[in-house]
Amino acid sequence: MTRVLIVGASLGALRTAEALRDQGFGASITIVGAEPHLPYDRPPLSKTVMTGASRLEGTALPLRRDLEVDWRLGRTAVSLDLQRRLVALADGVELPFDGLVLATGARARIPGSWAGVCGVHVLRGLDDARELRAALRDRPRRVAVLGAGFIGSEIAASIRALDVPVTLLDAATLPLEAAVGEQVAQYVAVQHRAHGVDLRTESRVAELELRNGALVGLRLADGTLIDADLAVVGFGVTPNTEWLEDSGLVLGDGIVCDAQLRTRTGAGPLPGVVAVADVARWPHPLAAGATVRIEHWSNAMTHGALAAHTLLHDLGVETTHSPARDIVPSFWTDLYATKILAVGLPALATASTVLSGSFEDGHGVVGYGRDGRLVGAVAINDPRSLAPYRRLLAAGSAWPPEPTTGANAPATSRSNEPRHYAEEQS
Ligand SMILES: Cc1cc2nc3c(=O)[nH]c(=O)nc-3n(C[C@H](O)[C@H](O)[C@H](O)COP(=O)(O)OP(=O)(O)OC[C@H]3O[C@@H](n4cnc5c(N)ncnc54)[C@H](O)[C@@H]3O)c2cc1C
Incomplete structure (x- = not known):
């Protein structure tokens, strides 16, 4: 029977396990996590949990009944043997795998x-x-x-x-x-x-x-x-990759992957071993071939679907599913009464301009460009005006973008956005 092992038991791991099931994988999934907790949501920690305005228990991420995962919590992976296809845990246990998902995220610096x-x-x-x-x-x-x-x-x-x-x-x-x-x-x-x-x-x-x-x-x-x-x-954060240092995987501020999230060794792409979410460094189209590590909640969802698809392909498991192509990253933050929502990769920009609204009035959208291409947009208290820019980013729009208005924009698909954020906006 084909065995998939996922290391790291947080958002990236959960989204990949869900995607594996959605894409028809019926065999064994084991998830190993260093923390003693089942997957939970981190964004509320800095917004409401640390102040006591919401409960610690309320951060638990819902677990689907059909996941059927063998959870190994409070267990830390300490090494990876690619030849024997084994992950060793700190307590000496060795876990064999056919397919491996690396989802070890990052820690505070x-x-x-x-x-x-x-x-x-x-x-x-x-x-x-x-x-x-x-x-x-x-x-x-x-x-x-x-x-x-x-x-x-x-x-x-x-x-x-x-x-x-x-x-x-x-x-x-x-x-x-x-x-x-x-x-x-x-x-x-x-x-x-x-x-x-x-x-x-x-x-x-x-x-x-x-x-x-x-x-x-x-x-x-x-x-x-x-x-x-x-x-x-x-x-900021440091990606959790030290345990992979002797594995032969290519590392460099994260685990270096190809566009399908397949990891690599010095000999080239490594079938059957993928990395996801905060720990994965991959070539994003908006970065014009350069690799980036994206530390956003919504990225874990995109990565989960893509990594599951790659893994099943490499393992020869039949799937009719093709992962969504929505790879425009998005990020939100709440500061006081201000909601900031970003799409794309604004941090890459060499130029920026206000596209709509007025910051003096407390709302507006800023666009970001690089090398003649739109690479990001950020909305202050105006998430709906961001929808057209999200589409333009997906289409590889030129910089500066054509003027557009929030009123004419179709509603953004929110499937990528976390429950609490989407609810607040509707
Ligand atoms: C306080 C806070 C607020 C945030 N707010 C936002 C926000 O507003 N919007 C947004 O888009 N994003 C936000 N994020 C980012 C988002 O939460 C992350 O992108 C997401 O958690 C990444 O998930 P992950 O699974 O890659 O990694 P992580 O959540 O970092 O989880 C990795 C897990 O792997 C485990 N692990 C590491 N090494 C090993 C090992 N060797 N063996 C076994 N297990 C291991 C770790 O213990 C950890 O549990 C926030 C993050 C934090 C911390």
């Missing part, structure tokens, strides 16, 4: 000497959210959020909802600038300040100030002391 310091947190998983929530319940004097990217900005906004003082620090000149460019970043900076965040850009933290082993402040590179008895580090 933190300077080594800061990890474990009393008062210093990261937010990647349910257990991190539980700890942060408990720390916030103790009413810290002032929280410092380090890194004003998507996660750092969301964390700062969520903590302000508790009326706790927040300092948000970033080395860049504006929050989110690298991800969404100046127009949206300016808007976000204004929102943070309007909600009482002490936003300090072009600020680098040099060291932690500790008293009796606990955090009391942060020393910046210019000598400034920032008061804080709680810090949340939002320095």
Whole structure:
């Protein structure tokens, strides 16, 4: 019997298992996950779970009855033997496979000497959210959020909802600038300040100030002391690939794949071994042949369907299914009352312009271009106006795009968007 093994038991793993069943795979699926939890949704962690506004248990992702997965939770994969087609776990157990899905995602980045310091947190998983929530319940004097990217900005906004003082620090000149460019970043900076965040850009933290082993402040590179008895580090993520270092797979800030998500060794593409979601680095059409790693919720869905199809093809399992070709990434974030929705890959852009609306009035769409092609669009409080740009991105539209209006746009298919977001918008 054909055996599929999935390593990593989160969103990417679940979406791939679902797609395997949808595409007619009836044999054995085993999912190994280092965390003790069944798959759960991470986006609510930084929005409502860490503040106590929603329950930790509410993040559990629904499990379909027809999945019939052999779950191995709280078990960590430590090596991959491609010749013997075995994955070894930390407890010495070896799991054989015919087809392998690598879905080990990423972990929060933190300077080594800061990890474990009393008062210093990261937010990647349910257990991190539980700890942060408990720390916030103790009413810290002032929280410092380090890194004003998507996660750092969301964390700062969520903590302000508790009326706790927040300092948000970033080395860049504006929050989110690298991800969404100046127009949206300016808007976000204004929102943070309007909600009482002490936003300090072009600020680098040099060291932690500790008293009796606990955090009391942060020393910046210019000598400034920032008061804080709680810090949340939002320095981005590191893909979980160390356990694959001796496997022969090609790695490089993720697991390098072809356009079908098939992994490779030095000898070329490796049939029957695919990677998905946050850990996969693949050539996206919008990146003009370059490989990208996309850390978005909706990407796990796209990858699940594509990887399942590739795997079944490689294993010689018959399937009539062809995966959806909707490979335009999308991402959303909630900051205060502002909803930001992005399509495409705005971070790749070398040019951007406001396409509609007015940021002074609190809504609008910005378009992003590179090498004469549209590569992304971001809507502030105006998700419906994004629908035509999504279609233009899928069609490989030129930059700048033809003017278009939200009113004329057909409704976007939301099948890729998470339940809570889609519900809020309808
Ligand atoms: C706080 C937060 C908020 C977010 N908000 C948004 C949002 O608003 N919008 C959006 O689009 N995206 C958001 N995301 C991103 C989204 O959640 C991720 O893209 C998604 O979780 C990726 O899923 P994944 O399965 O690739 O990896 P992960 O969710 O990282 O899961 C990987 C799993 O693999 C396990 N693992 C790792 N190594 C091993 C090993 N060796 N053996 C066994 N198991 C292993 C890990 O423990 C983990 O459980 C957010 C993420 C976070 C953390």
